Amino acid sequence: MTNTFADLMAHQRETEALASIAGRLGWDQETMMPRGATKMRAEESAALEGVLHARRTDPRIGDWLAVANAPDDAGQRALDLIARSYNRNTKIPARLAAELARLTSLAQGIWAEARATETPADFLPTLQEVVALKREEAACLSTGDLYDALLDDYEPGMTGAEISAMFDAMRPRLVALREAVLAAEAPPALDHVFPENAQLRLAKICATAFGYDWTRGRLDMAVHPFSSGSGNDVRITTRISETDPFNCIYSTIHEVGHACYEQGIDQDYLFTPMGAGVSMGVHESQSRIYENQLGRSAAFTGWLHGRMVEMFGDFAVNDRQVFHAIVNRVSNGFIRTESDELSYNLHVMLRFDLERDLVAGRLEVADLEEAWNTRFASDFGQRPTLPSQGFLQDVHWSVGLFGYFPTYSLGNLYAGCLNKAMRAQVSGVDDALAQGNAAPATDWLREGLQRHGGLRDPRATIEAACGFAPTADPLLDYLEEKFKAIYAL
Incomplete structure (x- = not known):
């Protein structure tokens, strides 16, 4: 038998x-x-x-x-x-x-x-x-809501109605803080040429600092940065602009967050249903906490400033506090992947509403560009002048990833909870980051979340790591504390 x-x-x-x-x-x-x-x-x-x-x-x-x-x-x-x-x-x-x-x-x-x-x-x-x-x-x-059936592929158990309610709860505090920041004096923008080869070397240094295992991964270039694979073959990509080194650096750190989740899963789960991240919301929690709460912290940007001076010479920013403000500069840009932490979720909310309408038949593809531009003007006060600034900027819809976009903001929410729990439980996180060492934080994430892969449902995965049920408050509290300090509000 x-x-x-x-x-x-x-x-x-x-x-x-x-x-x-x-x-x-x-x-x-x-x-x-x-x-x-x-x-x-x-x-x-x-x-x-x-x-x-x-x-x-x-x-x-x-x-x-x-x-x-x-x-x-x-x-x-x-x-x-x-x-x-x-x-x-x-x-x-x-x-x-x-x-x-x-x-x-x-x-x-x-x-x-x-x-x-x-x-x-x-x-x-x-x-x-x-x-x-x-x-x-x-x-x-599904015989019910068509969008919910697609969303379930990326965030099992979540519904469009729940996402919509979450966004409605987040929007007032986000918009109010963003408006206050945009009305304040902005830090200067970088005005320097940062050679491509040097940027790529620095991106690899940052990837190593966040624990990316190069024996099981590699870094390549792509139009739209992404992470691919699981277990012992996890590959990341980035992109480079010689006038914007943060695009490359933080795209890389973001994808390293995804990759380290996959590399950190218990090897016993390899080639089983638990051998990959449990959901895209949980996956985004890793990429976003690596990129933002850790990578854009004052401690880590202080270390990064020193590495950039070594790599690029004098680029006219000598004060590390000013550099931290520049890294976290809030602006009214068009591109989601280049947006600041305050604007990012508004980009996602726009996409969520539009794709939900597309799937439901309330919006036709022929009207998508105008619908995007009109909504963008309402949310951001300006209309895209090029399709690549608007509805053509993301790869997701071309490859059929309808239901994927809201998991980006859900990941931000989860990251806020994880950051609160981590800093309550782990001492010396910022001291280590100031030395270019993310291990105290990433070790905590690996032990409490990453190694478990798909063992638990998404919400249970976050609850087990944090010790409390996820809500938007830790994320919004973190954003208010951070940006009020940077912009002296």
Whole structure:
């Protein structure tokens, strides 16, 4: 008589390995693949997705789940996650899964070209097809709110209504603080050329300072920075502007947060359902706390200032307190990934509302650019003058990631809670950061959160690490204390 649990886990192990290969194809497409290979890669992605869908919907999984007995709590969690995946995937036709993989692979290249040439008309027909397929997918998964069905892929258990209520609660304090800061005297902007090669060397130094394991990772360039992979092969990307070194430095630290979460997961969970981050909200909590509460702290920017002087020479900022203010400068920019901590969540709220309307059919793709520009003008007081400043700036919709955007702000909320708990429990965090050593903070995160991977549900993961239920107050309190001090409010 065979061991049913062992048979199911062996099947899952091969599925996870194939999914890892699919992820590597995506990494290659954004970093190394020649432009002429786009259509070929789309067919490869569709073929592999077909194999994965067949494995995830294999009728034997249902049979195994019906009789399998887990040996321990981790085994039971694995069964629960496999059952969740099986129930969702069996509702999606193989044709739809393959077509989504094929189209989104093509759409990514079309988006990148349209963004580079500022020609949104070249992308809109493809985006219309993506939206139609995502609506079809959502209809397969749910008889209720279509957006909730897509959101559940990235933040299990969360609903659009809950996200909307969270944003409504956060917005007044965010807007009031941002308006007060923008009315105050701003720190100067950098006015210097920072050579690309030196920026990349400094980015690697920062990645090392935050614990990125180079024996299991690498750093490459991409149009839109991202982290890819899990376990023992976790790769990050960044981008460089020679007049804005913070773009490279903090994009790198942000992606290192994602990567260290994956590298820190218990090796026993490798190629199991627990072997990756439990949700994108929890994932973003790691990238955002690395980037902001740690990386943009006065302690760490003091150390960073010294490294930049060594690397770039005199760049006309000699005071470390002024440098800290420059790193945290609040401005009315167009680009989410370059925005300050006060503006960032407003960018996300805009995207959340628009994509929710797209999925529901309240907004058509043909009207998206104008809807974006009008909303942006309402929230930020200015209209984008280029599509790359507006709805073409992010890769997410081209690759079908509807439901992903709100997890960025949820991650900020979680990061605020983790920062409060960490600083109450760990002494000497700032003293170490001032020496370019993030280990006291990152060790606490690894032990309390990262190593557990997908063992617990998202909210339970945060509660277990913090010792209290997540709310927006720690994040908002942190922002008010920080920016009132910087801007002397």
